[in-house]
Amino acid sequence: MDFFSDVGLLAIGSRLRLLSDRLYDVADATYRDHGVPLQARWFPVLRLLHDKGPLPVGEIAQAVGQTHSAISQLATKLVQRGMLEASADAADGRMRRLSLTPQAVTALREAKPLWHAIREELAARFRAAGIDAWAVLDEFSKILDGSLGDAVRERAKNGKAGGVRVVPFRPELRAHFHRLNADWLRRYFYLEEVDHRVLSNPEQEILAGGGAIFFAEAGGAVVGTCALLQAADGEYELTKMAVDPAAQGLGIGRVLIEAALAEFERRGGRKLFLETNTKLATAIRLYESVGFEHRKLPGAQSHYQRADVYMVWRGRMAT
Structure with missing residues (x-):
């Protein structure tokens, strides 16, 4: 971690990416250990569709905070994997609505106990460290508001x-x-x-x-x-x-x-x-x-x- 210490806040995006990848690795290893055919990076889209039902790409992107392009690419991959199916929207035939396949529903059902284990272990570790993870992330999100880019350019x-x-x-x-x-x-x-x-x-x-x-x-x-x-x-x-x-x-x-x-x-x-x-x-x-x-x-x-x-x-x- 000497590099991250040296450059400090300049590398905070890379440091967060590293932490995110570490969490994904833990979840993926847990899925593999229990024979669940899921990947951690699919979680936001699959869980949203599980909870809300069929949705168009644009609404999914807005809900999970990713770009339309990123969700569209992931959706294509999940359709190929047999996890999603796409159909024309009844109100607008130009729009795709995505929904879970029976295979995905079964996989998500098998994953629920694993989610519980991951959530409880993380919660225990955050409590032990005296960290309110969501409060910290909420405050961090406020810092990274829409004015950040203009403020950086002005400071530079x-x-x-x-x-x-x-x-x-x-x-x-x-x-x-x-x-x-x-x-x-x-x-x-x-x-x-x-x-x-x-x-x-x-x-x-x-x-x-x-x-x-x-x-x-x-x-x-x-x-x-x-x-x-x-x-x-x-x-x-x-x-x-x-x-x-x-x-x-x-x-x-x-x-x-x-x-x-x-x-x-x-x-x-x-x-x-x-x-x-x-x-x-x-x-x-x-x-x-x-x-x-x-x-x-x-x-x-x-x-x-x-x-x-x-x-x-x-x-x-x-x-």
């Missing part, structure tokens, strides 16, 4: 117009330096002693030693940070890079790196390196794209327990 337009601004360290931004980095580290690793020390006192640990700290602001919020730590005369480490997950996809990481590179060049630095971990594949690709090359770690070991990748910037001329 405003975000693009506002852009990202990089600013240097100010005392009032100290808490953001700790927040962004601590959240990032806890998401992927844990805070080591060196992290606690640097994040708790960046002025002493980074700035006093000749380093620099940058923050990215977008939409009035601080959404990213990184630092240049002076390791020796003319030698710097690109470190403490973190971007708020809610702001990923805006190119903030690249903007911060470019600001750090510009400051490194302004100072006439001789060497710029960074240390990271192989699990951070997206970050490594970003570093490579701006000119960082993989090198063998000099010395015995990294000062970070989590680091297993060492990279050195090759400079502008080779990019």
Whole structure:
């Protein structure tokens, strides 16, 4: 689930699809175990026709919240499977009315005890977790109302117009330096002693030693940070890079790196390196794209327990 955690709400549709598929798999396995010739994805249409009697495709689609095309395709499949039969509507010969076949009626009768078992087990698990499933889904449905698309487009337009601004360290931004980095580290690793020390006192640990700290602001919020730590005369480490997950996809990481590179060049630095971990594949690709090359770690070991990748910037001329 690391991918879904990384991208957050951007992947909520995919995450819900994954959960839906898992429920379908459970139901299908239950049907197979009991020799019931049904598939979970047929349930809404078959159960609706069982309860309401023959209906046209359009009414079925409206009732179960699917498109006319999707229901029409499923109906064709179920007719071929012998589960449905189609007949012309008495009031409008151009419209098909769908009804259950005797085979479907028998299968649904056999499935009822299985539905009861599935429903009761899910209910028990939701109660144990303290979740009112339908209340949550109702609230989620309200969020996904018809205005969502327009609101997203407006937010995207405003975000693009506002852009990202990089600013240097100010005392009032100290808490953001700790927040962004601590959240990032806890998401992927844990805070080591060196992290606690640097994040708790960046002025002493980074700035006093000749380093620099940058923050990215977008939409009035601080959404990213990184630092240049002076390791020796003319030698710097690109470190403490973190971007708020809610702001990923805006190119903030690249903007911060470019600001750090510009400051490194302004100072006439001789060497710029960074240390990271192989699990951070997206970050490594970003570093490579701006000119960082993989090198063998000099010395015995990294000062970070989590680091297993060492990279050195090759400079502008080779990019």
